[in-house]
Amino acid sequence: MSAHCQLTGAKPGFGNNISHSHRRTSRRFDPNIQRKRYWLPSEGRHVRLTLSARAVKTIDTIGIEAAVARIRARGGKV
DSSP states (O other): OOOOOOOOOOOHHHHHHTTTTTOOOEEEOOOOOOEEEEEEEETTEEEEEEEEHHHHHHHHHHHHHHHHHHHHHTTOOO
């Protein structure tokens, strides 16, 4: 699942493109996923995370240690 955020769990939404004649075709609404590398001081190593842009801002607010704790609480591997 490449379009999936490890912190927030954001994943693609699905819907329809609607043309001028009102024909519907399927489409995906992908989250803004980025690969970011953070230094994790408690473990003395870097971690590479797949995050949405909103999750990057969340990490700026709560810190990487708290974010990694949330990811592990959700059952994610870091």
